[in-house]
Amino acid sequence: MMHENMESGRFPDEHVTLSPADAAAVDALLDPAQAGEAIDGERRQRVAAWLALLQSCPAPEPPGTLLARTLARVGQDAVPQAASAVSSRLRDIFFTRRFAELSAIAATIAILLTVLIPTLSRARVEAQQTACAGNLHQFAEALSQYSADHARELPELASRGATWLPRPDVTPAGTPGDPAVPAADHSNNANLLPLVRGSYAKPELLPCPAAEVSTARFDPSRAVDIPEGIRGYSYINLFGTIKPLWNAGAGVVILSDRNPLFGTQASDDIHANSPNHLGRGENLLLADGSVRWTAAPDVALTAGTLDNIWTPCNFSAPPFSGTETTSSADDSFVSP
Helix, strand or coil, X not given: CHHHHHHHCCCCCCCCCCCHHHHHHHHHHHCHHHCCCCCCHHHHHHHHHHHHHHHCCCCCCCCCCHHHHHHXXXXXXXXXXXXXXXXXXXXXXXXHHHHHHHHHHHHHHHHHHHHHHHHHHHHHHHHHHHHHHHHHHHHHHHHHHHHHHCCCCCCCCCCCCCCCCCCCCCCCCCCCCCCCCCCCCCCHHHHHHHHHHXXXXXXXXXXXXXXXXXXXXXXXXXXXXXXXXXXXXXEECCCCCCCCCCCCCCCCEEEEECCCCXXXXXXXXXXXXXXXXXXXXXEEEXXXXXXXXXXXXXXXXXXCCEXXXXXXXXXXXXXXXXXXXXXXXXXXXEEC
16 A cells, blocks of 8 residues: 555555555564565565665664763752752751741740749849848837937937928038028938938938939938938828837837828828838838838737828828827827
């Protein structure tokens, strides 16, 4: 069939195929053992001539390095891709694990802070409360020494103003005791100055340790009052005619943490606690020299009744004129 198409000079539009006889002749030439039936000699010669045409255009021998070069090229393309995939996977694993580790660490820190911060804050407040009590114990020693030198009397300035209310910070121009300097107006709290001027107590005792302020610039020899910034305690009011004595028993409060009804952030609540210790309570120095902590400003007297230490005349309410005084020898009223 192929021969006839070639002789006619045309080819079919679809496929050129060998006739079964020509195909058998090609098989016989390629593998005589599978020739099968006898092949026509003329057909055999014709098929052989066709095959001879293939030999007339021999293909060049491939170089011996073709296989190695091919494999190397495949390797060059495959290895970077594989390495990139492995590297990407390793990065994913690393960052995933790293993120998980960091998340675990962050969670652990958050838990620790949740537990530790309140604990540390509470420990700090308790340490300040203890230091404050230590201050009052030193005040007790100073008052004991002062009263021993002054017939059991508590320290008090010789002159005083019309009221016991706090005054602006004022320093006189002259020297204390100079007749040219008029008697200075001062608050009740200024009555603690004789303790410092007489070296019975150091100025560092004046502020409560919870306030964390410095007394470096405070000069008690020239001051007519204790400055607002370092006034950490309230002193028994000595503006009245009834004056308690030192070592007179445990029924009277001589010093306490600062009265909350006065100052820059004054409260109107007579039952509020001192601001010195975050409103948790106040340390008290009693007339017998003992120091105790109370969670409320209403203290029990020897008669078993309650006395509000922030107010005179037993639970009188602010505002005050500054002329109110204690009503009895066992009336505890600590004022600024």
